[in-house]
Amino acid sequence: MNLSTSVAFAVNGERRELVVDNRTTLLDALREHLHLTGTKKGCDHGQCGACTVMVDGRRVNSCLTLAVMHEGDEIITIEGLGAPGSLHPMQAAFVKHDGFQCGYCTPGQICSSVAVLEEIKANIPSHVTADLTAPASVTATEIRERMSGNICRCGAYSNIVDAITEVAGTKA
Known part of the structure; x- marks a missing residue:
């Protein structure tokens, strides 16, 4: 039984492809697989908003959604909004x-x-x-x-x- 899936999406304007366990949240994919640690794991239950990112322009609690659900989506994290010297x-x-x-x-x-x-x-x-x-x-x-x-x-x-x-x- 294969519990891993390949998923491709754009993160902060860059196309990324990952092979993740089907149960991997978008939050964990961002933090653990892509090393974008600006998005925080607070409650891990969708109650605090620390993990909020934008998916196709809409805000999403990334701890409540699976990475494999976002095939082809455009994801913006805090790292994609601005950078030191060029803040949003x-x-x-x-x-x-x-x-x-x-x-x-x-x-x-x-x-x-x-x-x-x-x-x-x-x-x-x-x-x-x-x-x-x-x-x-x-x-x-x-x-x-x-x-x-x-x-x-x-x-x-x-x-x-x-x-x-x-x-x-x-x-x-």
């Missing part, structure tokens, strides 16, 4: 607004933040969207709701909201 605007805003303390949740927070702004831009409503007939807007309430799947044990939430608001170019 969200990364720069997190630094400016001190949107982290210990930093463990920060990669997931940043990946989720980038996706949140894309969701708002695409007019995808959240549970707190007041008017479904009006364009979605960047408000503190919207940001907090949309980011609620990303836990920060240090409590840097207000600074995270400030960073997201700055990148959005509005006052929340």
Whole structure:
């Protein structure tokens, strides 16, 4: 019985092909097979958001999905957003607004933040969207709701909201 499968996907713009045990999560494929350790293993149960990456533009808890499910997908990790000296605007805003303390949740927070702004831009409503007939807007309430799947044990939430608001170019 063969428990391994070949899977190919693009990670941070680079095509990667792996042979993994069918039970390997996307998180473990990224960390253990591709050595992209920016994506963190927090709870390993989809409750903290530390492992958030973007798959085909949507945020995903990489601990809850199997690598073999992502054949042909485009995966963006924190390493794919920016680099020292060339930070993504969200990364720069997190630094400016001190949107982290210990930093463990920060990669997931940043990946989720980038996706949140894309969701708002695409007019995808959240549970707190007041008017479904009006364009979605960047408000503190919207940001907090949309980011609620990303836990920060240090409590840097207000600074995270400030960073997201700055990148959005509005006052929340």
